[in-house]
Every structure is written in structure tokens, then in C-alpha cells.
Amino acid sequence: MTQRIPCKSEGCAATILPRTAAKTGGYCMPCHQEQERRKRQAYIKKHRKTVDLYEGLNDPVEILKIMHAPRRYDPLIEYIPYPLSKEQIYVSLSPGEAASLKDYAMHLLASGDEETSQEILSSLVCYRNDSIAGCLPILMENGVYYPGILYKDAAPDIRDRLLEQAEWDDDNRNHILVALAWIGDEQVIHRFHEWRMNPPQWAGQLYVAPELYAQEAGWKLLDSGGRQDLVHEHSYAVESMEGHRVPGAHEAAVKLLRQGTSDCPWCSGKLTTLIEVDTAHSVLAKLNLSLDRLQVDTCVICGCYDVIYMELDADGVPSWSGYNRKPDHMPVVDMEEYSDEYLRVGLELTISNNPRSAFYAAIWELSQHGSQLGGHPSWVQDAEYPACPCCGQSMFFIGQLDWSDIEKYGEGIYYMFVCPRDRLTATTYQQS
Ligand SMILES: [Zn+2]
Ligand SMILES: [Zn+2]
Ligand SMILES: [Zn+2]
Known part of the structure; x- marks a missing residue:
């Protein structure tokens, strides 16, 4: 049987194998890890830099671009947060500033950063209730149907394309139905009603009946075929x-x-x-x-x-x-x-x-x-x-x-x- 030796730390009652002691300098594993952790912390504290990405910036558009930019976590960098939240800045944008962010989102989409693009467009739609109808043809070209709320102000031709696409596009149908629910105009209400009366074949692939997607956008298809809102407009x-x-x-x-x-x-x-x-x-x-x-x-x-x-x-x-x-x-x-x-x-x-x-x-x-x-x-x-x-x-x-x-x-x-x-x-x- 191997002789166990006591851990070198004061007050630690653990005993360890000689093999462990050789590796850790005589400390038990928990004590050794704690020492390593402290060394790392001390190193970080000594070498950490404080970075203010917003220094000297006044343009809210530039500030939002930085806020949206993906940032890799680096323990050696401490970022100074901006004094206002994203939402607060979005709400205070002028129409011109909002428009230039919209352009920036479309530029990001073209360059392949779909996620940030969606985030910016969603922020414009949700926080400001801005219409992004002009961006929708490009979103469709890029196969972006999510989140459906982006489509709420869609022009009639986009709506018609979505209504048609819902019939055959098995891959995107779920998102397209949510987008249609957010449009929720006479044509959509009418089609949801038709789908309820004569359920299409694809309805069987969904978790709920097509007309129930209306709830995702805060309304309900009445038995009479009309629309009843389930939320207040403010x-x-x-x-x-x-x-x-x-x-x-x-x-x-x-x-x-x-x-x-x-x-x-x-x-x-x-x-x-x-x-x-x-x-x-x-x-x-x-x-x-x-x-x-x-x-x-x-x-x-x-x-x-x-x-x-x-x-x-x-x-x-x-x-x-x-x-x-x-x-x-x-x-x-x-x-x-x-x-x-x-x-x-x-x-x-x-x-x-x-x-x-x-x-x-x-x-x-x-x-x-x-x-x-x-x-x-x-x-x-x-x-x-x-x-x-x-x-x-x-x-x-x-x-x-x-x-x-x-x-x-x-x-x-x-x-x-x-x-x-x-x-x-x-x-x-x-x-x-
Ligand atoms: Zn110990
Ligand atoms: Zn009741
Ligand atoms: Zn209770």
C-alpha cells in the first residue's frame, strides 16, 4: 500500500499520493487548483486594460453599430458600458438615423451577417414601430422569414408571395405562417378562414392548425371568419x-x-x-x-x-x-x-x-x-x-x-x- 502524505496547505486535512504531490508541489488537487485560480486572477488584475469603445463618439448610429457588433469575451479587457441602453438609443433616433441603420442592416445581410442584420431590423420594428417594408423583398431573396414580426407592414405583393409560398415551402412554412399572421390583413384573414374550412394537406405537418398562428401576432380568427384583436395597441x-x-x-x-x-x-x-x-x-x-x-x-x-x-x-x-x-x-x-x-x-x-x-x-x-x-x-x-x-x-x-x-x-x-x-x-x- 502506498503511503499517503498530508497536503502542504495550512489547515487542509487532505492526504495525497506521492504521485500527486510530485505534480502539484505537495498540495492536494483542490488546494492546487485554488492556487492556480488565484495566480490567474492576479495576472488578469495586473494586465487588464479598460477599454471605452464609445470614447469621443456622439453619433447614435455609430454607437449602435458598436453595440451590435459581436464581441469576443477577453478576460484581459474590461469594456466600459455605454451610459444608455440600446433600447433608449433606438427610441431617440431621428428618422434619418433610423434609415441609415436600416441601410446598415441590409449591408450586413449582403455580407453574410444575417444574425446582426435581423437584430437591427427587429429593434427598429419593435422599439420604434418603423416600417421595413422596403427591405422585405431582399429578406425574401435571402430566405429570411424570421422573426415574423419583420413582415408586419409588408406590401400586398410580398403578402401574396408569402400566401402562395406557404402552400409549397415545407422548409419555411412555419415561419411564413407567423409572418402572415403579423400581416393579418383582409387577405390573410380570408385565407386563414379558407384553411380552416378546407384544411390543406400540409396542415397535418404542423403542430397546430394554420389559423391558430394568428395568436402569435396577437389576434384570433373568429368563427364568423373575422379578426378579433387580443392585445391593446399601446x-x-x-x-x-x-x-x-x-x-x-x-x-x-x-x-x-x-x-x-x-x-x-x-x-x-x-x-x-x-x-x-x-x-x-x-x-x-x-x-x-x-x-x-x-x-x-x-x-x-x-x-x-x-x-x-x-x-x-x-x-x-x-x-x-x-x-x-x-x-x-x-x-x-x-x-x-x-x-x-x-x-x-x-x-x-x-x-x-x-x-x-x-x-x-x-x-x-x-x-x-x-x-x-x-x-x-x-x-x-x-x-x-x-x-x-x-x-x-x-x-x-x-x-x-x-x-x-x-x-x-x-x-x-x-x-x-x-x-x-x-x-x-x-x-x-x-x-x-
Ligand atoms: Zn489541500
Ligand atoms: Zn368569458
Ligand atoms: Zn399557491
Whole structure:
């Protein structure tokens, strides 16, 4: 038997084989690796350079080009971040600046950088609601059909080409149907209706019927063949007041993330009011809710596992719906594991007074601050508008809270819906 020797580190009780000791200078593997790590850190600290890629730059177009440029991680370089986010710069671009970025995106596409090109075009479409209709013939030539939202302002000839191509292009059909859903005009609605009445042969290759692609773009094909929008045309960002809480009319108009009054029958924790807002708010005004306030409650724990419906009484007070069905896959909840930090954060949150593009958060991968009232949802997975358990109709999207905006290590999004007719709210949840 080989004699084991003690590790040389002070306070380390490990013993090692002579063979290991010869390799590490007498240290056990964990101690040796720790020493190596420290050496590397010291080297990096000594040799790291601070680089400001934006030094002396004022042109927002040039700044965005740098932000979009792929950058390889180098531990010896510390990049100074630009004081504004990409979104903030996009929103503040002049029409001329936006146009030159559009040209730049097309130049990137021509030179083979499809990914960055898509990112820039998506940003122009989502953050600014700019039309990129002029770029679409070239996107089609290059076989770029994704993300479908890029096609939302397509000219009739592009729409017709897509309608035709959907019939034979097995490889791109999925993306083409999403693009058509985003166009969503009379012709598309008509064709979706035809496909529902006489399902084409290729429909069998899809996961859902062709007309259900409409949900990806926030609408639904009615039984009558018409279009019903499931989202509001403006998005109002959830913002932090950062200590500038001004009590008064504005604060009273909306409350976010408050502890509810009743308990969750599934986990026995307290329910949470995700939002409580005046029904006079422009996102809700057209819904004819016959209530002064709309309150959306859910269980933030159980709500990650299934839809949670709440029924509102004549005064808008929510109660747990008898339609809720506890999912079989729900684990036993240990309340200790959950922080209620969000309740403190909620006190600092409000809804912006200024509407932003309805599409601002429509591409989840793009969005940084997806929490909003109104607008298009940021679907992490496929679009999923719950059906109202009373009337069977798709419920209307009223907003979402992105947990990464709320807690430092938070993830996933809670989506909120209402059926105005039955005074029922629903929440769903998706995460990557
Ligand atoms: Zn050791
Ligand atoms: Zn619960
Ligand atoms: Zn209903």
C-alpha cells in the first residue's frame, strides 16, 4: 500500500499520493487548483486594460453599430458600458438615423451577417414601430422569414408571395405562417378562414392548425371568419420610481405587486395582486368592464405551473375560481424557498404615462424591460392565450410582469388576461 502524505496547505486535512504531490508541489488537487485560480486572477488584475469603445463618439448610429457588433469575451479587457441602453438609443433616433441603420442592416445581410442584420431590423420594428417594408423583398431573396414580426407592414405583393409560398415551402412554412399572421390583413384573414374550412394537406405537418398562428401576432380568427384583436395597441412600461414616489392621483391610478387578502388553496401561501388599475386607463377603457378598478390576483408560486383564474364580483373583488384545477405535476411547495422581496419592489413601481410602441417587448430575446400594461406579450415559448372557462373565447391580454425586472435573479414572465364579459381574470407563466 502506498503511503499517503498530508497536503502542504495550512489547515487542509487532505492526504495525497506521492504521485500527486510530485505534480502539484505537495498540495492536494483542490488546494492546487485554488492556487492556480488565484495566480490567474492576479495576472488578469495586473494586465487588464479598460477599454471605452464609445470614447469621443456622439453619433447614435455609430454607437449602435458598436453595440451590435459581436464581441469576443477577453478576460484581459474590461469594456466600459455605454451610459444608455440600446433600447433608449433606438427610441431617440431621428428618422434619418433610423434609415441609415436600416441601410446598415441590409449591408450586413449582403455580407453574410444575417444574425446582426435581423437584430437591427427587429429593434427598429419593435422599439420604434418603423416600417421595413422596403427591405422585405431582399429578406425574401435571402430566405429570411424570421422573426415574423419583420413582415408586419409588408406590401400586398410580398403578402401574396408569402400566401402562395406557404402552400409549397415545407422548409419555411412555419415561419411564413407567423409572418402572415403579423400581416393579418383582409387577405390573410380570408385565407386563414379558407384553411380552416378546407384544411390543406400540409396542415397535418404542423403542430397546430394554420389559423391558430394568428395568436402569435396577437389576434384570433373568429368563427364568423373575422379578426378579433387580443392585445391593446399601446404598451405602457412598468417603471421604477427610484425613490421619487409622488403620492397623489398618479400613484392611486395603479398599484403593482401587493399582498392579496386571501390564501391560495393549493399552497396555502398568500395570493398576490399583480396589478390593480383604474379601468379608465386607455388599455382597459374599451373593454367595458363595468368596474372602477381591475385587480388581477394570482399565486406567484402555483401560477408558474398552470393557468390561475380569478372571478371578480360586482365591486371587482377577486376570488379563487372554481374552474382552477390543481395540476398533477405540482411539486410540494416549501415556502421557505421563496422570497417576498417583490412586495417591497412593488411599492417602487408604477406605470409610465407615455405609451411606447405596442411591439416594444414583442420579441422576448430582444427585450430588456418587458414589464408592461398593454402591448404585445413577450412570449418565451409559443403564444398561449388562455380560453375563458365560462364562454370558451380567448381572453384579452392586459399586461405582463417580467420577474427579471423585479428581482435580481428573477426569471420568467407572468402574463395577465381578462374576459370582460364574464369578469374573469387569468394569469399564465412562461420561462426559458
Ligand atoms: Zn489541500
Ligand atoms: Zn399557491
Ligand atoms: Zn368569458
